[in-house]
Amino acid sequence: MSVKIGVNDDNHAKEMLEELNRYRNESKLHCDFTIIAGTEEIPVHKNVISAGSDYFKAMLSHDKNVETQSGRVEIKGVDPVCLKQCIEYIYTGELSTTIENAESLMNVAQFIQLRKVVDGITNSLEENLDENSYFVTMKIANLYGCKILEEKGKIFAMKNFEKISNKEEFKFIEEKDIIDMIKCQDNKASEKMKLKALITWIEHKASDRKKVLKKLDHYVDLQKVPLNYRRFLIEKKKIVKTCLECCHAISMSVMDSMNIVASDSDSFEPENSSTSAGAMLVSQTSSNLPVYKEIVSTVLDHDMFAYMKLVHSWDLNNIK
Template identity: 35%
Template sequence: MEEKINTDSKEHAVEILQQLNEYRKTGRHCDFMIKAGSEELPVHKNIVSAICVKKCVDFIYTGDAYVAKEKRETLMGVAHMMQLQRLCDSITIFLEDDLDPRSFFQTKKIANRYNCKQLEEKCNQFALQRFIEIAQSDEFMDLDEKFISFLMESKETKAKEEGKCKMLLAWTKHDIDERKECFLSLVMKFQLTKMTLSYRRFLVENEPLIFESMQSIQSLTLSILDSHHGDISSKDFNLPKNKQLVVFDQTSQRMHSYAVDDKTWTPMQTIDQAIMQNSIYSAVVMESYIYVICTNGSFYRLEYAESNAKWEQMANPNLQNACAVALDGFVYGIEYGNYSNIMERYDPSNNRWTRLTNKSLILCGESLLAADGKVFCIAGYSKQQYRATNQVEIYDPVTSTWSMDNRSLNEARYYASATATEEGIYVMGGCYNNSGSTLITVEFRSSVTKTWIILKPMKNARTQFSSCVIDEKVYVIG
């Protein structure tokens, strides 16, 4: 059954007569002649059929065109060869409107062959939205590697990871020698943790393409571990070291270290006079250095393992009364003592601070810590609400974005202290709202469940103090 293609026959009449006159004068085509009265229309006989030539001739004289589904590609070829641009455009629009799972493969072939960019994009989006339907067609097996890669890698493909993997396997086995390397490359890009555990086990136990690749086996195994236990970072086991807690003593103007094993204090290096005058506001340890930020924003470091090392002044942040944490070789700082939503990052490789994306909440007295590869800004006193908050914001260094934690603390607080272990985050003490009452309570956020629970309280209520973890024990100081 032939279907009517909508065309603009009025504009066609003027345009086609001009083209026909040029054909008549130049006689470009030479291996096949169509005679209409005394006129001769030269065409290439090896790419046209008599039926589609007749359709084009009918269009030339009437501006109307009809075509059966199985002849669309041939008609487009003849119209393209005869430079009937208006007919080509009309066919393209017709193909877009008639796109469905059955016509998809022929339409995509036409779009690619005749460089119809808009039609190509229409086919691409259709394939992403209707992946399952087109993937079950026999013609899916003939798609080229580039298009298969596009479908498998796109985040817009409307299919579960299992469905995509199953069809990738079928496509690969259709020509396994030529397509095996493509499969091994693409399977590593799947979000394996989104596949069911049963399907991943099925792949490992039954699929030769999987268990012939050690890289694929490794990825699937790690994904199964992640599914069982949450996001677990890889970490080697080291024999225990003599870990120490370091405090800054204003009276002796020295640092002192506390050995937790034998419970003894040892004096360390003196504190630089400039640091003493400006007062230390925050300190972090990163690699072999202790970094400190003073109340006026000046920034120093000391190679603490060297007994004769001197304090070095580094580039200052644009922060006042700043609180800092170390993460993945960088120092992150926020304005702890001021109502602020800004954060900066220090790169020791170039001695430079960089302004990062602002937080959503304007706070002071919030708790800052690094955990699970991210920076957590916990609770604090809200300038917008004029009271303590129990909300938690999380900064992702990979995407440079902040997000609100779906779960909040059980108790609002500010000037609290926070520290982290591999199991999760501890938040302790602080003040409660405008009364300034000091808290004794402790909350814990599990790295697996992402929920906050109340733990046994500290022995003493504390505010504006420090905490750390040594040998799986939490220490609170000051």
């Protein structure tokens, strides 16, 4: 009866690749191909990189192309360090990077078709998503069509709008993106926070973005913004003070907050004055009615100079 003798070494393939990688890094022993990126020249073994990357497999499967015959290929437009990391991964199955380098690494991994590296970066970004990694994560998701990652990022932004709006990168997002974020019903931030974030974004490139300010009330529910902050914007924020449409929207929101209806009567009677808000404001506003009527008139007449002069004289200190 014959005896079967078996040898099973689970680490054999791994050890072989490690040994080839050591040859490559130490002495270029048996290396038969060179990858060039910038000033870096990376020695490799054709069979190994062909087995590890569909990009190199397709390139080296033809005996008569330039790369195969010359034994060299130059890859342009990629980060040399990230390319070396990806080649190292082919030999070792291991790779690590920082959030700062994630985009460059993703670019290389996509280019040389390392699917597992792409998936690994995507999964890591999803697991470690916070306000510090949000903008890089969304950029990668959009560039490379990572729909699941993009959706996770959108959900995170709606729950953490205040945190991400305080980041410097927030000032550079596209108009459509910030409008979508602010108008989204899932946005958990207060209307004041949305308004503050929008104005900060506009101020960063005022000449290009002032048009957004003219439609402020389309994006933010101004009635839900505290009156003292609305006054602050009209008094202190130059970009608001010099925009008639914005001043008009804020002024109208103040009147709406006080339930003031249009009338040419000299008496002051808020709509639904029996409500708590109306009742509280009647006595506070009646004494200012002549000035208030002037303010409304100047807004409607589009007289910015007169409007600003009057609004600064109007006392809202007692209105909460």
